Amino acid sequence: MGFFNIKGINWKYIFGEIFLLFVGINLAIWFNNWNTSKGMEKDKVVALEKIEGEIKANLDQLVKDHEVNQKIPSFFSDFDALEAEDGRFVTSPETMGALQKKYPEYIREVDSTEVGDGQYAYRIDSYINLEITDLSSIAWEISKSTGIFHEFGYDCLYDLQSLYNTQDLVKNELNKATEALRNTSMKDLVRTLGILKQLEEQLEKQYRDMLQNIKDCR
Numbered sequence: 571m572g573f574f575n576i577k578g579i580n581w582k583y584i585f586g587e588i589f590l591l592f593v594g595i596n597l598a599i600w601f602n603n604w605n606t607s608k609g610m611e612k613d614k615v616v617a618l619e620k621i622e623g624e625i626k627a628n629l630d631q632l633v634k635d636h637e638v639n640q641k642i643p644s645f646f647s648d649f650d651a652l653e654a655e656d657g658r659f660v661t662s663p664e665t666m667g668a669l670q671k672k673y674p675e676y677i678r679e680v681d682s683t684e685v686g687d688g689q690y691a692y693r694i695d696s697y698i699n700l701e702i703t704d705l706s707s708i709a710w711e712i713s714k715s716t717g718i719f720h721e722f723g724y725d726c727l728y729d730l731q732s733l734y735n736t737q738d739l740v741k742n743e744l745n746k747a748t749e750a751l752r753n754t755s756m757k758d759l760v761r762t763l764g765i766l767k768q769l770e771e772q773l774e775k776q777y778r779d780m781l782q783n784i785k786d787c788r
Contacts, residue, residue, distance in 0.1 A: 610721060636774070639766070643760045698751060746762045
């Protein structure tokens with residue numbers, strides 16, 4: 571019968587290897603999570619920068635077009651205050667001159683007939699141009715489609731969602747105003763612009779508040 575020299579098992583070595591393997595795996599997991607977290611944080615910052623730029627551009631356009639469009643109700647109001655006769659407006663040359671100076675973009679031609687007592691009956695050829703505000707939501711939609719918007723925090727996410735909802739309402743009323751103008755329904759146009767005025771003022775405030783507080787989303 572042969573004799574075999576069986577050596578004892580080096581448990582210390584085995585446990586050491588297992589420990590090092592465990593540490594290595596955990597370090598790899600931690601490093602991977604760290605890289606993922608770092609990548610998400612970078613994506614979050616980029617997404618917020620894009621949204622901030624989008625809101626700034628929308629705000630500038632909104633303020634500019636709001637000022638132009640809200641002159642339309644004033645134009646109709648001033649002329650409605652004049653005494654109408656057979657589709658003509660009866661007033662003095664001074665009053666008509668002041669209106670032409672106030673609304674040069676709307677009044678193309680004026681035809682007048684003297685009716686006595688320094689009054690004239692005016693027939694107005696007017697042209698109404700409605701500014702269609704191009705309000706973008708591309709940056710917001712991308713943040714939703716990529717899922718990065720979940721990293722913004724509840725309060726920030728709530729305010730952004732509310733802001734873009736109001737923006738959609740503004741765009742919807744602009745479409746109604748365009749349709750009213752296309753149908754030459756001036757009463758509907760003025761009524762819609764009244765609703766639009768309230769929504770645009772609300773949206774402007776939301777834009778400004780978000781630009782002031784967007785740093786809290788980071």
